[in-house]
Amino acid sequence: MTEKADVDPNPIVTKLRDWEPRAVAEVIAFRGETTIVIPREFLRGAAEYLAVAPELDFKLLSDITGVDRFPVEPRFELNYHLVSITHGVRVRLRVRVPEIDPVAESVTPVWPTANWHEREIFDLFGVRFEGHPDLTRILLPDNWEGYPLRKDYPTEGSR
Amino acid sequence: MTTVRTAVGESKTMILNMGPQHPSTHGVLRVVLELDGETVVKARPDIGYLHTGIEKSGEALTYSQAITLTDRLDYLAPLSNNLCYCLAVEKLLAIEPPPRAKYVRVLLTELTRIASHLVWVGSHAIDLGAMSVFLYCFREREEILNIFEMVSGQRMMTSYFRIGGLALEPPPGWLDRVDHFLRIFPSRLAEYENLLTENRIWLARTKGVGVISAENAIALGVTGPVLRSTGVAYDVRRAFPYSGYEEFQFDIPTSTDGDCYARYLLRVAEMRESVKIVRQAMEKLPAEGPIKADAPGIVPPQREKMKTEMEALIYHFKIFTEGFAPPPGEVYQAIESPRGELGFFVASDGSPKPYRMKVRAPSFVNLQALPMLVEGRLLADVVACIGTIDIILGEVDR
Numbered sequence: 001m002t003e004k005a006d007v008d009p010n011p012i013v014t015k016l017r018d019w020e021p022r023a024v025a026e027v028i029a030f031r032g033e034t035t036i037v038i039p040r041e042f043l044r045g046a047a048e049y050l051a052v053a054p055e056l057d058f059k060l061l062s063d064i065t066g067v068d069r070f071p072v073e074p075r076f077e078l079n080y081h082l083v084s085i086t087h088g089v090r091v092r093l094r095v096r097v098p099e100i101d102p103v104a105e106s107v108t109p110v111w112p113t114a115n116w117h118e119r120e121i122f123d124l125f126g127v128r129f130e131g132h133p134d135l136t137r138i139l140l141p142d143n144w145e146g147y148p149l150r151k152d153y154p155t156e157g158s159r
Numbered sequence: 160m161t162t163v164r165t166a167v168g169e170s171k172t173m174i175l176n177m178g179p180q181h182p183s184t185h186g187v188l189r190v191v192l193e194l195d196g197e198t199v200v201k202a203r204p205d206i207g208y209l210h211t212g213i214e215k216s217g218e219a220l221t222y223s224q225a226i227t228l229t230d231r232l233d234y235l236a237p238l239s240n241n242l243c244y245c246l247a248v249e250k251l252l253a254i255e256p257p258p259r260a261k262y263v264r265v266l267l268t269e270l271t272r273i274a275s276h277l278v279w280v281g282s283h284a285i286d287l288g289a290m291s292v293f294l295y296c297f298r299e300r301e302e303i304l305n306i307f308e309m310v311s312g313q314r315m316m317t318s319y320f321r322i323g324g325l326a327l328e329p330p331p332g333w334l335d336r337v338d339h340f341l342r343i344f345p346s347r348l349a350e351y352e353n354l355l356t357e358n359r360i361w362l363a364r365t366k367g368v369g370v371i372s373a374e375n376a377i378a379l380g381v382t383g384p385v386l387r388s389t390g391v392a393y394d395v396r397r398a399f400p401y402s403g404y405e406e407f408q409f410d411i412p413t414s415t416d417g418d419c420y421a422r423y424l425l426r427v428a429e430m431r432e433s434v435k436i437v438r439q440a441m442e443k444l445p446a447e448g449p450i451k452a453d454a455p456g457i458v459p460p461q462r463e464k465m466k467t468e469m470e471a472l473i474y475h476f477k478i479f480t481e482g483f484a485p486p487p488g489e490v491y492q493a494i495e496s497p498r499g500e501l502g503f504f505v506a507s508d509g510s511p512k513p514y515r516m517k518v519r520a521p522s523f524v525n526l527q528a529l530p531m532l533v534e535g536r537l538l539a540d541v542v543a544c545i546g547t548i549d550i551i552l553g554e555v556d557r
Contacts (some may be wrong), residue, residue: 013174028492030488030489031251031253031490032252033489033490033491035489042275058538059369059377059378060377060380060382062380062382062493062500062502063381063491063502063504063517063519063524064518064525065504065515065517065519066517067489067506067514067515069514079489079504081491081502081504081519083398085377085391085393085398088398090491090493111378111380112378112379112527113378113379113380113381113524114526115524115527116524117524124214136474137207138206138207139206139210139556139557140207140210141207143504148212148215149214149215153215155215155216155218155219155354156219
């Protein structure tokens with residue numbers, strides 16, 4: 001499942017490495033999809049680079065998905081699905097966020113569409129986004145307690 | 160409330176609550192509008208009134224059971240959702256449905272696109288005051304729903320596509336029904352166009368209303384007809400083909416106007432393209448052949464085999480009691496739904512239930528563009544703009 005990163009021929013990974021060697025922590029290839037794991041502190045910088053560099057041109061952020069890996073630490077996983085319309089390529093960025101400090105930098109300034117995706121993840125997972133213009137609950141009522149998509153939140157019955 | 164400076168002096172703005180109970184909000188959308196007279200200064204969509212926790216429910220069901228949840232997302236295009244979910248799980252399992260199943264899938268999802276666009280044209284017209292188009296559109300949609308009922312037994316919540324293929328063999332004579340529809344439909348489409356395309360009231364209500372640029376649309380993640388109305392020919396069927404779409408000949412209609420009228424013309428043009436695709440799918444469809452992949456332990460065995468083979472009986476029992484377990488990993492599968500890029504992110508931890516099932520709902524993302532479309536325009540245009548995005552609250556709120 002996990003390929004050795006330095007033999008991976010994926011040009012996106014190579015470009016990202018050229019930009020900042022520390023920005024690529026791991027490269028996962030599974031079923032023809034590439035996932036680049038990025039350390040939390042390089043997320044915003046990598047996002048800007050991927051969106052602006054003309055040979056990459058990842059202008060469309062199609063989705064952000066949170067995953068709760070409870071009880072594994074770092075507990076939360078954020079998956080950013082990027083599309084380059086000009087080059088017809090998809091790539092997934094992944095950032096891992098620990099439970100004690102569930103904060104990631106917001107990418108809303110890079111891709112304005114991230115606004116609602118980040119609000120949804122805040123709403124359902126309780127991960128906060130630094131620099132988000134309006135980090136409030138989006139699907140649940142404002143006075144809701146708990147974060148339903150966390151694995152320690154029951155599917156049925158009262159908490 | 161804020162004070163705004165106008166040509167005739169200062170004036171106070173007013174907050175107006177639109178929805179969640181409002182006929183033109185297509186369900187339970189609430190928009191908080193800040194008005195200066197009749198001009199919209201600020202619009203803030205408020206969603207979540209239909210949140211049913213579909214993603215959380217999916218984690219408690221097996222992979223096959225979760226198909227039934229997908230129908231309930233975009234209830235005007237249930238087969239598109241079925242297709243996207245099944246493709247995602249098939250990618251996770253690395254299995255491929257047989258050609259016959261693929262073509263039936265393409266055929267039915269394109270009919271779904273026509274049915275969904277018909278509801279859109281009809282309800283958008285009724286929002287803007289043209290009653291009769293609505294009745295005509297529902298007449299043709301009914302015919303498509305009859306085809307769905309014939310094939311799957313259900314008009315709307317079909318759950319007809321299953322992991323590895325189709326649920327049932329389509330009944331004899333169904334292609335005649337499809338053929339009949341394809342023969343009458345183009346002339347019916349011309350009828351709606353007669354009523355709307357050059358109608359002066361229609362033009363006044365839609366032309367130059369809700370304009371968005373290509374740059375802004377991409378930045379806001381907008382896909383589907385709304386993005387194509389700005390001149391960007393991004394269609395997942397062409398950009399990242401799935402289910403055999405690379406074999407089909409069809410055009411991607413685009414426009415550079417970026418207004419409500421352009422989006423109306425595009426959706427009508429897309430219905431014509433879908434008719435072409437359905438025709439091709441009918442020609443390509445083999446008369447005989449399996450409709451389910453050969454994947455023991457994942458696809459339920461044939462009834463006949465269960466009566467003679469011990470193994471088949473065991474597989475049947477295991478599939479329906481505990482399900483099947485894909486290898487650990489994550490996949491993202493996108494398709495072009497009538498509303499834009501519909502995506503399923505499915506994560507497996509090696510158990511028979513999806514560890515995480517995330518829906519990338521096109522309506523949810525496209526709705527973010529609403530403030531950009533309406534701010535600075537008249538209150539009456541808000542109705543036209545909500546309609547033109549073509550939101551389905553079932554998938555916005557999930």
